[in-house]
Amino acid sequence: MTAPSGPQRDATSRRRFLAAAGTAAAVPAAAALIGGGPLGGTARAAAPGGPTSYAPIPPSALGPALNADGYFVGNISGNLYWVTDSVYQAMFVTTRSGVVLVDAPPTIGHNLLRAISAVTQANGRSANVTHLVYSHSHGDHIGASSLLGADVVRIGHSECRRLLLRADDPNRPAPAVTFDDHYVLEAGGERLLLDYHGPNHTPDNIFIYAPDHRTLMVVDVIFPGWVPFKNLAVSQDIPDWIRAQDIAMGYQWQTLVGGHLGRLGRRADGDLQIAYVADLLAGARATIASLDPAPFFAEYGNNSWAIFKAYLDAAAAKVASPVIAKYLGRLAAADVFTADNAYVMFEALRVDYGTLGPFGDHP
Numbered sequence: 001m002t003a004p005s006g007p008q009r010d011a012t013s014r015r016r017f018l019a020a021a022g023t024a025a026a027v028p029a030a031a032a033l034i035g036g037g038p039l040g041g042t043a044r045a046a047a048p049g050g051p052t053s054y055a056p057i058p059p060s061a062l063g064p065a066l067n068a069d070g071y072f073v074g075n076i077s078g079n080l081y082w083v084t085d086s087v088y089q090a091m092f093v094t095t096r097s098g099v100v101l102v103d104a105p106p107t108i109g110h111n112l113l114r115a116i117s118a119v120t121q122a123n124g125r126s127a128n129v130t131h132l133v134y135s136h137s138h139g140d141h142i143g144a145s146s147l148l149g150a151d152v153v154r155i156g157h158s159e160c161r162r163l164l165l166r167a168d169d170p171n172r173p174a175p176a177v178t179f180d181d182h183y184v185l186e187a188g189g190e191r192l193l194l195d196y197h198g199p200n201h202t203p204d205n206i207f208i209y210a211p212d213h214r215t216l217m218v219v220d221v222i223f224p225g226w227v228p229f230k231n232l233a234v235s236q237d238i239p240d241w242i243r244a245q246d247i248a249m250g251y252q253w254q255t256l257v258g259g260h261l262g263r264l265g266r267r268a269d270g271d272l273q274i275a276y277v278a279d280l281l282a283g284a285r286a287t288i289a290s291l292d293p294a295p296f297f298a299e300y301g302n303n304s305w306a307i308f309k310a311y312l313d314a315a316a317a318k319v320a321s322p323v324i325a326k327y328l329g330r331l332a333a334a335d336v337f338t339a340d341n342a343y344v345m346f347e348a349l350r351v352d353y354g355t356l357g358p359f360g361d362h363p
């Protein structure tokens with residue numbers, strides 16, 4: 001497959017490309033879309049013999065094949081559905097009075113409307129999206145909000161509204177309906193429970209529970225089948241993000257919509273990620289107790305930042321190495337992001353948990 005050169009963002013060619021990527025089940029290539037802007041780098045990452053090669057992705061981490069438009073829409077239970085482009089996910093419920101959509105990832109974009117249209121044509125319900133729930137304020141998960149028009153009722157945490165008013169992004173109108181702790185969204189005979197349990201990935205990230213379907217959607221917390229995205233999902237509060245995994249498991253769900261990658265989550269996915277994260281934290285504790293910074297001081301003299309960079313890089317590598325070995329083949333891309341995840345965990349151990357090791361009180 002080839003990517004368009006330059007900053008070409010023609011919608012049709014982009015759609016064709018994504019469809020082709022999906023058909024080829026090229027999930028790792030598509031992952032370049034997360035942070036890479038348009039399509040630059042995607043073809044290079046996918047090319048055989050490229051600059052970096054990684055372990056193959058376990059088939060169990062991959063989801064269903066995408067259709068010709070580049071998406072998959074599936075039923076979870078009853079009137080609850082999920083849609084994915086193999087990198088991002090949204091969820092929607094068809095009600096007697098219209099559709100309640102949770103998140104609008106721009107990479108899925110207009111395919112959200114195609115998926116909703118396909119489902120409602122089949123079940124005879126209205127395709128009109130009446131409510132749009134924001135899991136959190138991040139543009140990669142709700143940046144297609146404006147496609148739903150001005151009349152949709154947008155719902156999010158009060159902090160989400162504050163962040164989006166600050167962002168002033170026409171693609172992400174601030175939610176008109178907000179809540180602080182809990183909100184029960186009832187529409188056309190369907191019910192979603194929106195819960196806030198404090199900051200984790202972001203200050204505004206919420207838990208969306210469909211009790212009648214035993215389904216929880218919480219985004220950027222649990223990554224079914226895969227290690228968490230770089231830097232523990234670029235989370236702003238690591239101790240609370242770690243705690244959010246346990247809060248998620250406290251719901252009586254059977255199906256998890258994690259917001260990322262190509263398949264739904266099962267409870268074993270949550271347990272496995274919690275074990276992976278616990279191993280990172282345990283490794284960080286062991287490393288800070290054993291890694292001697294003296295050689296880095298000797299090597300870099302008066303360059304304080306070089307000393308710290310070398311020390312922290314060495315610590316991350318030491319933490320990551322056994323974790324990669326343990327999880328490779330069990331969690332996809334353990335060899336891709338574990339060093340970055342270890343780095344962030346090591347820093348969280350120092351500055352958030354206050355375990356300072358050799359940088360504690362001077363004797």
Ligand SMILES: [Zn+2]
Nearest residue numbers: 136138201220
């Ligand atoms: Zn996010």
